[in-house]
Amino acid sequence: MKIAIIGCGNMGMAFANSFIQYNLVKKEDLLLIEKNKERGDILQEQKAGVVVDTISEKISSVNLVILSVKPQDYPSVSDELKQYLRPGQLVLSIMAGIPIKKIQESLSYPLIIRAMPNTPALLGMGMTAFASAPEVGLSDIRLAENLINSTGRAVFLEEESLLDAVTGLSGSGPAYFFYLIKNMIDAGIAMGFDPSMSALLVKQTMLGSYHLMQTSDKSLDELIQAVASKGGTTEAALKTFGEKEVGQGLQKGIFAARDRAVELAK
Ligand SMILES: NC(=O)C1=CN([C@@H]2O[C@H](COP(=O)(O)OP(=O)(O)OC[C@H]3O[C@@H](n4cnc5c(N)ncnc54)[C@H](OP(=O)(O)O)[C@@H]3O)[C@@H](O)[C@H]2O)C=CC1
Numbered sequence: 604m605k606i607a608i609i610g611c612g613n614m615g616m617a618f619a620n621s622f623i624q625y626n627l628v629k630k631e632d633l634l635l636i637e638k639n640k641e642r643g644d645i646l647q648e649q650k651a652g653v654v655v656d657t658i659s660e661k662i663s664s665v666n667l668v669i670l671s672v673k674p675q676d677y678p679s680v681s682d683e684l685k686q687y688l689r690p691g692q693l694v695l696s697i698m699a700g701i702p703i704k705k706i707q708e709s710l711s712y713p714l715i716i717r718a719m720p721n722t723p724a725l726l727g728m729g730m731t732a733f734a735s736a737p738e739v740g741l742s743d744i745r746l747a748e749n750l751i752n753s754t755g756r757a758v759f760l761e762e763e764s765l766l767d768a769v770t771g772l773s774g775s776g777p778a779y780f781f782y783l784i785k786n787m788i789d790a791g792i793a794m795g796f797d798p799s800m801s802a803l804l805v806k807q808t809m810l811g812s813y814h815l816m817q818t819s820d821k822s823l824d825e826l827i828q829a830v831a832s833k834g835g836t837t838e839a840a841l842k843t844f845g846e847k848e849v850g851q852g853l854q855k856g857i858f859a860a861r862d863r864a865v866e867l868a869k
């Protein structure tokens with residue numbers, strides 16, 4: 604198995620490192636194409652794979668090409684890539700927004716899988732949803748699924764258009780989680796804790812709450828109710844969240860992320 608990754612930033616390397624860790628590809632068979640010199644030099648130093656700075660005929664010999672540049676950089680990538688693609692190669696895009704049809708047209712090439720991962724893939728704890736062009740065969744879909752499984756969980760979507768909602772929900776989701784935690788820590792600091800004590804209180808609370816949610820047979824509403832004693836402190840917080848429309852604000856943010864994914868396709 605030979606793999607090329609075009610754009611070796613956060614997500615490209617999260618994938619590359621998982622493939623290496625699970626022996627799905629050997630470093631000498633991993634072509635890392637990174638335009639950014641500083642990043643390329645770091646990857647060279649780390650001996651992360653065969654590091655190059657441009658798309659070349661080397662790409663013609665790989666089985667799988669992963670597109671992990673920012674969507675805005677894709678037009679220049681497709682112009683270069685299309686001349687080197689050979690029949691039978693599989694192209695896996697993790698770029699937000701850009702639909703399979705558009706990738707097929709820009710590359711004049713049919714075998715495209717589109718996936719939306721998230722950064723916990725760095726730890727093998729990612730969540731990725733993916734969809735496939737109708738031209739891609741079952742064995743290639745399985746191949747992509749096996750590779751994605753090395754980065755965490757994978758779900759196959761029959762309906763590609765849902766990938767934009769996935770982007771808003773789980774693709775960007777880690778940032779919402781960190782945003783929530785940051786604001787809780789800041790509230791702790793505002794109430795007089797030093798930053799490290801506030802961080803400990805908040806992070807352990809979130810960790811314990813996550814496991815409680817996963818192991819409990821109660822619904823989320825019931826779990827909230829179990830914390831919110833009648834006339835107590837949690838109720839005061841929840842009342843304020845309601846007045847400030849925190850939940851609705853969060854949902855609006857997620858819809859905005861989804862809408863931006865749709866926009867990036869244009
Ligand atoms: N970060 C995330 O949480 C997620 C990101 N994604 C998607 O993954 C893709 C990559 O995101 P992310 O890893 O965060 O981005 P990064 O900016 O970290 O990585 C992209 C890398 O590609 C380089 N690059 C740009 N043009 C080329 C080119 N022509 N050839 C080779 N390399 C090039 C960039 O260089 P330079 O910086 O100099 O431009 C950069 O180093 C995006 O499309 C994003 O939508 C999907 C899910 C989650």
Ligand SMILES: O=C(O)[C@@H]1CCC=N1
Nearest residue numbers: 699721770774775776
């Ligand atoms: O912010 C972004 O555009 C990318 C896609 C999902 C997460 N990061």
